[in-house]
Amino acid sequence: MRQLWTVRSRVDNCLAVRENHLPGWTDRCDDRGVLAVRRAKPADAGDCVAIVRGLPEYFTEDVPDKVAADLLAHSTWLAVDGRTPVGFAIVERRFAHAAEILWFAITASRRGHGVGSWLLDRVLGELSEDGLRLIEVKTLDAGAGYEPYRATRAFWEKHGFLKIDTIDPLPDWSPGNPAAIYVASLPPALSG
Numbered sequence: 001m002r003q004l005w006t007v008r009s010r011v012d013n014c015l016a017v018r019e020n021h022l023p024g025w026t027d028r029c030d031d032r033g034v035l036a037v038r039r040a041k042p043a044d045a046g047d048c049v050a051i052v053r054g055l056p057e058y059f060t061e062d063v064p065d066k067v068a069a070d071l072l073a074h075s076t077w078l079a080v081d082g083r084t085p086v087g088f089a090i091v092e093r094r095f096a097h098a099a100e101i102l103w104f105a106i107t108a109s110r111r112g113h114g115v116g117s118w119l120l121d122r123v124l125g126e127l128s129e130d131g132l133r134l135i136e137v138k139t140l141d142a143g144a145g146y147e148p149y150r151a152t153r154a155f156w157e158k159h160g161f162l163k164i165d166t167i168d169p170l171p172d173w174s175p176g177n178p179a180a181i182y183v184a185s186l187p188p189a190l191s192g
């Protein structure tokens with residue numbers, strides 16, 4: 001009975017979110033919550049930094065400051081559950097046709113439930129509509145032999161990213177941390 005009530009109220013919640021749909025927001029409902037995507041504001045930096053600090057196997061101690069600065073300088077999308085950010089993507093546009101995903105992370109407790117895939121689809125969909133054709137991401141190469149990043153590379157590869165190079169050392173990365181350079185192409189926007 002309690003289960004039925006939970007499912008019913010989740011459905012009601014999803015409907016309520018859709019009825020109050022704001023421009024630029026997209027919704028996703030699953031068994032873990034009602035999610036939306038929105039552009040970040042400067043005040044969201046603390047939440048993004050907290051997500052990064054909660055993933056110490058993935059991000060070194062210099063990363064929180066870089067994320068806070070990059071959020072102000074570049075386009076940032078947040079996945080939010082209610083008012084709580086559960087993931088973010090920071091993208092630097094290099095040219096009209098090309099951009100790099102500088103930072104991408106899902107809060108530790110929500111990893112592995114499709115939130116990253118959903119956020120990435122929304123971000124790339126919006127960028128594609130805006131004329132983007134190529135997207136790059138750098139991540140730790142398999143040659144580093146560091147287990148946690150196996151899942152990260154699987155994530156990018158599942159979403160069509162192809163490795164085009166390994167660079168070690170990459171400027172700003174410490175030696176011994178080979179960078180895998182991945183790119184993916186986006187289809188031309190239908191409206192384009």
Ligand SMILES: CC(C)(COP(=O)(O)OP(=O)(O)OC[C@H]1O[C@@H](n2cnc3c(N)ncnc32)[C@H](O)[C@@H]1OP(=O)(O)O)[C@@H](O)C(=O)NCCC(=O)NCCS
Nearest residue numbers: 104105106111112113114115116117139151152154155158
């Ligand atoms: C990488 C990350 C963004 C993926 O987001 P997510 O919500 O956890 O991933 P999803 O649930 O959408 O998974 C999509 C696919 O990624 C791969 N994947 C995700 N977690 C995985 C794991 N633990 N092991 C192997 N593959 C995994 C799988 O291919 C999966 O598809 P499947 O569910 O059909 O098997 C997220 O886990 C994260 O924040 N990781 C730590 C920080 C990080 O690595 N950021 C990127 C730096 S370049």
